[in-house]
Amino acid sequence: MFVLKNDQFIRRNEATIDIEDRGHQFGDGVYEVFRLYNGNIFMLSEHLDRLVYSLTELKIPYDISKKALKNQLHELINKNGVKDGGIYLQITRGVAPRSHPFPQDVHPQLIAYTIPVSRPxxxxxxxxxxxxxxxxxxxxxxxxxxxxxxxxxxxxxxxxxxxxxxxxxxxxxxxxxxxxxxxxxxxxxxxxxxxxxxxxxxxxxxxxxxxxxxxxxxxxxxxxxxxxxxxxxxxxxxxxxxxxxxxxxxxxxxxxxxxxxxxxxxxxxxxxxxxxxx
Missing domain, CATH: 3.20.10.10 (D-amino Acid Aminotransferase, subunit A, domain 2)
Known part of the structure; x- marks a missing residue:
C-alpha cells in the first residue's frame, strides 16, 4: 500500500511521523476524509475548499494549488488500485521543538492514505x-x-x-x-x-x-x-x-x-x- 507523505509516495511501513510533529503533540493540524465511488473522489472541490478554509483559519501555510494536491490524490488512488473506499488526509503545522506559539521556519507535513469504506x-x-x-x-x-x-x-x-x-x-x-x-x-x-x-x-x-x-x-x-x-x-x-x-x-x-x-x-x-x- 502506498502513502502520500508530503510530495512523495512511499510504502505504508515507511510512513513515520516525527515525535515533535505539532499534530502529534498539540493536535495542531487539520484533516479531511474523502469518499471514493468507482475510482472517483466524491465532491472533491467542496472537500478541498473546506480544507483550505481550515488551513486558513489555523494559519497553516500550505498552498494546495502549488502542491498540486488534487493530482496527487488521484495518483494515490491509482497506485493503490482503489475503486470504492476512502482517503484520509491530514496536514499538520510541522515539526518543531515543543512550544505553544507558532514556530518560525516550519514546514507543514502532509499524510494521505486510502482506507476501506463501504455503504452502511x-x-x-x-x-x-x-x-x-x-x-x-x-x-x-x-x-x-x-x-x-x-x-x-x-x-x-x-x-x-x-x-x-x-x-x-x-x-x-x-x-x-x-x-x-x-x-x-x-x-x-x-x-x-x-x-x-x-x-x-x-x-x-x-x-x-x-x-x-x-x-x-x-x-x-x-x-x-x-x-x-x-x-x-x-x-x-x-x-x-x-x-x-x-x-x-x-x-x-x-x-x-x-x-x-x-x-x-x-x-x-x-x-x-x-x-x-x-
Whole structure:
C-alpha cells in the first residue's frame, strides 16, 4: 500500500511521523476524509475548499494549488488500485521543538492514505438509535481540526450504552450535530438542520443534501432545533462522508415516526445514491 507523505509516495511501513510533529503533540493540524465511488473522489472541490478554509483559519501555510494536491490524490488512488473506499488526509503545522506559539521556519507535513469504506446498507435500510450527550467541544467546530477528544468521548458513551450515535446539544438545549455526523429533523415536510456556523462542521454530505432538497423541491431550513423540538419531529436522519444518509428511528426514549423510516428521508437517500453513481 502506498502513502502520500508530503510530495512523495512511499510504502505504508515507511510512513513515520516525527515525535515533535505539532499534530502529534498539540493536535495542531487539520484533516479531511474523502469518499471514493468507482475510482472517483466524491465532491472533491467542496472537500478541498473546506480544507483550505481550515488551513486558513489555523494559519497553516500550505498552498494546495502549488502542491498540486488534487493530482496527487488521484495518483494515490491509482497506485493503490482503489475503486470504492476512502482517503484520509491530514496536514499538520510541522515539526518543531515543543512550544505553544507558532514556530518560525516550519514546514507543514502532509499524510494521505486510502482506507476501506463501504455503504452502511443495514443502517440505511433499518435506521439507527441515538442518545443525547451535552456538547462540550471547543467553540470552533467549523474548523476540521485534529482535536476530536470530546467527539470520541461522546461516541464511546453512545457505544457503551448500545446506541449508534450521540446527538450533541449545548447548555442552552440547542441541538448542534452528531459526534461524527450532521443531524437533520423533518417537520411538516421541511428539512431542518443547524445553521453552518462555528458550532458545527459544515459537512460535505450536508452540502449535498441541501442541493438534493433543492432538486426535489423539498423545503430546507437552517434553524436551531431544541431538545423540546425533538418530540415533535416527523422524521430525523444523520449524514457524513462515510454514513452518507442514515435514518434515525429513536433518540433515547423518543421514537421518531413510530420507529419507521419516513418518506422524505427515503427520497433524499435515494437521490444521494444516484449522485454517487453519476
Amino acid at each position: 446498507t443495514e443502517a440505511q435500510e433499518n435506521g439507527v438509535n441515538t442518545t443525547l450527550v451535552e456538547d462540550l467541544r471547543w467553540g470552533r467546530c467549523d474548523i476540521k481540526s485534529l482535536n476530536l477528544l470530546w467527539n470520541i468521548m461522546a461516541k464511546q458513551q453512545a457505544k457503551e450504552h448500545g446506541y449508534f450515535e450521540s446527538i450533541l446539544y449545548r447548555s442552552e438545549q440547542h441541538i448542534t450535530e452528531g459526534s461524527s455526523s450532521n443531524f437533520f429533523g423533518v417537520k411538516e415536510g421541511v428539512v431542518i438542520t443547524h445553521p453552518a456556523n462555528r458550532f458545527i462542521l459544515n459537512g460535505i454530505t450536508r452540502i449535498a443534501i441541501k442541493q438534493i432538497c433543492s432538486e426535489l423541491h423539498i423545503p430546507f431550513k437552517e434553524q436551531i432545533l431544541t431538545l423540546n423540538d425533538l418530540q415533535q419531529l416527523d422524521e430525523a436522519f444523520l449524514s457524513s462522508t462515510t454514513l452518507e444518509v442514515v435514518p434515525v428511528t429513536s433518540i433515547d426514549d423518543i421514537q421518531v415516526n413510530g420507529g419507521a423510516i419516513g418518506d422524505i428521508t427515503k427520497q433524499i437517500l435515494e437521490q444521494f445514491i444516484l449522485k454517487t453513481k453519476s
